[in-house]
Amino acid sequence: xxxxxxxxxxxxxxxxxxxxxRTRTSIPAALRPSGAKGFQTVVHDLSLSGFSAAxxxxxxxxxxxxxxxxxxxxxEGEVIWWNNCLVGCAFHKLLSPVIHDTILARYAGDGVFRSxx
Numbered sequence: 293x294x295x296x297x298x299x300x301x302x303x304x305x306x307x308x309x310x311x312x313x314r315t316r317t318s319i320p321a322a323l324r325p326s327g328a329k330g331f332q333t334v335v336h337d338l339s340l341s342g343f344s345a346a347x348x349x350x351x352x353x354x355x356x357x358x359x360x361x362x363x364x365x366x367x368e369g370e371v372i373w374w375n376n377c378l379v380g381c382a383f384h385k386l387l388s389p390v391i392h393d394t395i396l397a398r399y400a401g402d403g404v405f406r407s408x409x
Contacts, residue, residue, distance in 0.1 A: 312340040312386075319361055319399045323347065323379075325371075326356035335361070336378065338395065340387045342369060347379040357381055361395060 314337040323345055324330030333345045343359060351357070351374045358366040359381070369381040387395075 314339045314344075315396055317396060317399055319395065321345065321362070322360040324358045324360070324366070325351060330358075330360075335359070338392065340383075340389065340392050342372070342380065342382040344378055344380045346377060347374060348377050350374055351379045363398075364391070364395070 316337050317335060319335040319338070321333055321335050322330045323333045331347075333347060335343050335345045337344050345359070351371045353371050353373060355371040357369050357371060357379075359369060360366045367387070368384045370384065371379055372382050373380045
């Protein structure tokens with residue numbers, strides 16, 4: 293059973309009440325859990341406050357992670373949920389709207405296959 297499925301309905305609803313709109317995308321990146329070796333991933337959605345990305349190995353809520361998107365310094369975050377090889381993380385510091393928009397513009401309309409997850 294996933295961490296998300298084990299949450300009570302109040303906790304689940306709180307996870308869905310996000311402070312910033314998410315944009316579906318497909319961004320190649322690296323994700324490094326605290327104390328572990330990083331791995332290549334694909335960011336499936338991005339907002340000012342967090343992201344979701346592919347993660348084959350289980351990641352536990354509360355774990356620290358660093359997301360590195362090419363051309364940017366690593367962004368620190370915290371795992372909020374993991375379900376079916378997808379991890380959702382909240383950034384420790386909100387992304388600047390300028391950086392957020394720059395990232396999305398860089399990976400929009402480039403002919404890369406967009407996930408339907």
